[in-house]
Amino acid sequence: MARIAVKTSTTAKRKKEKKVYELDGLNFKNNEGLKYYKKLKTLLEDGFIRSFNLDTLSVAQSKSKYGANKIVIDDIKFDSMLEANYYLYLLKQKNEGLILNFDLKPSFILQPSFKKNEKKFHQIKYIADFKVFLLTGEIIIVDTKGVITPDFKIKQKLFEYKNPDLSLKVLKYVESYGGWIEYEQWVKEKNKRKKETKKS
Structure with missing residues (x-):
């Protein structure tokens, strides 16, 4: 069994010790x-996935502007751990x-490019993330x-207007709600719990 070493490092800006695994x-x-x-390593050993790369989770790398870590599984780059997990x-x-x-990555034109007063609009x-059959x-x-x-939110509205025959599900993973849940439903449930907490 592989041993996990836990180190601590101190940065110049912060005098706080950080754990490094x-x-x-x-x-x-x-x-x-x-x-x-460890999870992906087990899936690789079981033959469930062909390959993976977690360089962006390493100490040397930083997160994207939305705080997500890019992950590569089966030579596919995912923008977040959430997206990789849904894959x-x-x-x-x-x-x-x-x-x-x-x-993966189905693309939809919500508004075509156009010209107005000699100015081009993209x-x-x-x-x-996915198109599921x-x-x-x-x-x-x-x-x-x-x-x-x-x-x-704007793109979602445009998508719904342009694609009346397609169903768009926006999902979030929340373990306490049983795993994958529609984002809108999660917001409702969260607000409901808040109200119940206030009453009690």
């Missing part, structure tokens, strides 16, 4: 990154015959979100 010669910024590495979820669903198939494009023949577009930005 080391396994298989890799250093991770936090225990979450280490756990994720693993869909792989399992497909292997168990619960869905027909799925595509098209508005929306790239979702259900056994019923229904197609679902899935976007995984930790946080919904104002930019996404």
Whole structure:
């Protein structure tokens, strides 16, 4: 069994000691990154995935502007751990015959480019995370979100208007709610719990 080394490092700016988790010669910024590495390593050994790369979870790397870590699984780059986890979820669903198939990064033109007063306006494009083909023949577009930005809200409205025949599900993973939950439903449940807490 591989041993996990836990080191502490002190930065010049912060006099606070930071834990660094080391396994298989890799250093991770936090225990979450280490756990994720171990999970993917097990999936690789079991033949469930072909390859993975977690360089962005290492100590030397920083997060994206939205605080997400880019992760590579099966040579596919995912913008966040959330998106990567939904890919693993869909792989399992497909292997168990619960869905027909799925595509990555489906793209939709929400507004074409146009010219006005000699000025060119670029098209508005929306790239979702997944396109899922259900056994019923229904197609679902899935976007995984930790946080919904104002930019996404606008794109979501445009998508719904332009694609009345397609269903868009915005999902969040919340363990205390049983795993994958629609973002809107999670907000409702969260507000409901807050009200109940205030009453009691």
